Amino acid sequence: MTASGAGSRAADAGILSVVLGCGIMTPDFPKEQRRKEIAVKKAKTATRKAARAAQPPERLRNYELVLIIHPEVTEDKMDTLVKNISQPVIKHGGEVTDVERWGKRKLAYPIKKAMEGNYLRLVMSSKASATREMTKKLRISEDVLRHILISLADD
Numbered sequence: 704m705t706a707s708g709a710g711s712r713a714a715d716a717g718i719l720s721v722v723l724g725c726g727i728m729t730p731d732f733p734k735e736q737r738r739k740e741i742a743v744k745k746a747k748t749a750t751r752k753a754a755r756a757a758q759p760p761e762r763l764r765n766y767e768l769v770l771i772i773h774p775e776v777t778e779d780k781m782d783t784l785v786k787n788i789s790q791p792v793i794k795h796g797g798e799v800t801d802v803e804r805w806g807k808r809k810l811a812y813p814i815k816k817a818m819e820g821n822y823l824r825l826v827m828s829s830k831a832s833a834t835r836e837m838t839k840k841l842r843i844s845e846d847v848l849r850h851i852l853i854s855l856a857d858d
Contacts, residue, residue: 761830763797765855768827770841771820771848774807781821784846789827791836797829814848826855 768788772781781804789799805822814820829837834852841850 761832763828763830765857766827766829766834767853767855768825768837768850769853770823770825770850771810771814772823773815773846773848774817774819774821776821776846780846781823784844785823785825788837788840789825791833791840792827792829795830795833795836797827797833799825799827801826810848817848820848 770788772784776784785799785802792799801824803824805824807819807821810818810820838850838852841847
């Protein structure tokens with residue numbers, strides 16, 4: 704088989720073409736085949752969207768959130784911080800059932816140059832999407848030194 708014979712077959716079949724003289728060979732699909740591929744991709748996307756919509760609604764789970772808040776934060780500011788934290792939970796249909804203030808305690812090691820922190824515990828029932836939104840707010844807040852969110856066992 705000669706090189707010219709192979710080249711003529713590729714040109715006759717319309718399978719490969721040279722892109723802008725850069726020497727890269729790419730497949731040259733007929734328009735009808737490309738339209739079919741696009742239609743198949745759209746059908747797969749629609750199927751995935753329908754499957755997501757058919758999923759059962761997200762259920763409420765019980766969580767415990769423990770916060771270490773900067774020691775210089777006042778009681779009023781701590782109350783507004785609790786309201787801001789619980790806002791996404793309430794917005795998504797959950798509720799904060801218990802708020803315990805454990806007071807100011809000494810830290811085992813300095814966090815953001817603070818040797819003490821105000822400990823706060825919240826017990827809530829919430830959806831997972833609300834907890835993700837809440838943890839984003841906690842990471843951004845400069846008043847929160849550390850936080851941990853624990854999913855409690857369902858009874």
